[in-house]
Every structure is written in structure tokens, then in C-alpha cells.
Amino acid sequence: TDSCRWVDADSIILNNEIPVEIFLPPSDLKDIHLVATQDQNGLNTGIMFLHVHPWMINFLTETMGYPIYLPQIDLGRSADQESMRRVLNKTTGGINGKGYADGVSYLPRPWINTYEWDWAYEGKRGDLLVHFPGLEERRWPHMAKWLDIVETTPQGWNLPLEETGYLNKTATYWSQMRNAKETIKSAEKKLQSGEAVSVNTTKEAVGALKSALHEKSDNMELVQQRLQDLNALIEMV
Helix, strand or coil: CCEEEEECCCEEECCCCCCHHHHCCCCCCCCCCEEEEEECCEEEEEEEEEECCHHHHHHHHHHHHHHHHCCCCCCCCCHHHHHHHHHHCCCCECCCCECCHHHEEECCHHHCCCEECCCCECCCCCCCEEECCCCHHHHHHHHHHHHHHHHHCHHHCCCCHHHHCHHHHHHHHHHHHHHHHHHHHHHHHHHHHCCCCCHHHHHHHHHHHHHHHHHCCCCHHHHHHHHHHHHHHHCCC
């Protein structure tokens, strides 16, 4: 395979009926090289899928070099995560000189990065895993509880893939990503050929959809609205 997975050590697989390949981009979406999630603090690097590709080599090299070449910047207590977030936000660099935002997709976080809080697990039976970010030393009793559960009563959380809803959700997600990227290309082609009815409005709609893909692709409702807005402009005669 040409992909690899990063899973933080404070994560426990709950449902081993789920093949993680369903979370990877379809083969025709060749420009997506990083699949990750976001939470209230932005990018969370606890669970990620990485494409073995020159894009990824450049991206990881810049991430690792960030604190070396910019030591004056305070990256906080999660320096690796903050470095990666900052590199993703760059508009220069990378293999095409335009940065890295086009190469990342954010899945809705609970699909692959479901959290255990101090007070409860946010997920449900059939979810892929449980992750314990931010609990610091308090994670140990939480992890002990879940390890006991998966070792003694695994069927309590296992659920056949077909019953989890993951197949439909991931298929819909990647279809939306494909449609959005194709619509952007179509709109840009019309702008270049002078066929766009309203140039400024179309440019704004392209920018809004790109921004949604770059920053909020985990918000499928927002992406769909931006996609509909741009489609409406393209279809104007």
C-alpha cells in the first residue's frame, strides 16, 4: 500500500470490524495526501492517514524544520501539532509552490477520532476507537477501564461494518469532495474563457468553496452550501 496510519498511543480500537481503507480518498482523488481531523483547538494529529508521496515528504520535512528555523515562535505544549498546523496554513512551499492546503481533507472527527472526556465517551457502539486527548495523567484509569472492556466483552462494542453507517457516510463524503473539486475546475475554466456570467461573483464563490475545503471539509453541510452556490452561478445562462 502507499498509505500509512498514525495512531496515538493513547487510543484503543473498539470495533475491529471496520477496515480503515474506507476512510482513504478514492483512487481518482490523487491530490489528497493527508486525511486528518479537527476539534475545538483546530488540527488534532492523534489519528491521521498519510499518503507516501513527495508531497508528504516535503510537508513532514517543513513540519520538523519549523521549530529549528523559526525558534522565536512559541509552539506551545503540543509543538509537533502546532508546527503541522502552521505549515498547513502556508500559501507557499510544497511541490507546486502554493502550500499544502489543497492536499488535506478533514473527516468529521468522531468517525475516526472519537474522544473520551473526563465525564463520558462521546461515541456509540460500532465506532472505530476511543482516544484520550487532553486528559494528561487522568488518562490512565480511563484507558484501564476501556482495555478491560475490549478484552472481556469485545462484542459489546463490535458491530458489522454494514450496520455502522460508515459505508454510506464515507461514500457521501468522498463524493462531495469529488463534486466540489470538479465544480471548482469547471468554474475556473469558465472564468479563463470569459464564459462566466458574473466574473467577480463567480470568483468569490470559487474562493468560498476553496476556503471551505481547506478549513472546514469536516463540515459537510457548509461544503454542500458553498458547492450549491457555485453550481448555481456556473449554470446561469
